[in-house]
Amino acid sequence: HGGHYVFVVGQDNIARRQDINLGQSTPTVATILEGLKEGDTIIVEGLQRVRPGRPVSPGEAAAPRLPTSPASEGR
Numbered sequence: 001h002g003g004h005y006v007f008v009v010g011q012d013n014i015a016r017r018q019d020i021n022l023g024q025s026t027p028t029v030a031t032i033l034e035g036l037k038e039g040d041t042i043i044v045e046g047l048q049r050v051r052p053g054r055p056v057s058p059g060e061a062a063a064p065r066l067p068t069s070p071a072s073e074g075r
Helices: none
Strands: 004-009 015-022 032-034
Touching: none
Parallel strands: none
Antiparallel strands: 004 015, 015 032
């Protein structure tokens, strides 16, 4: 079970592991080339509690906090 993967919310809110292929990525942005389809719901918070095949309670994720630089402050 090597490689990159995400957990997807499947039918009846059951978590399942989905293997993905990454493209060029940065520490804050991942480009997923293969493995997901439009409309898939992935789990981005609470990953330490996710178990494949177990139910989850999906909700909206918090907006990501983008890093600020000192030069952008005060504008």
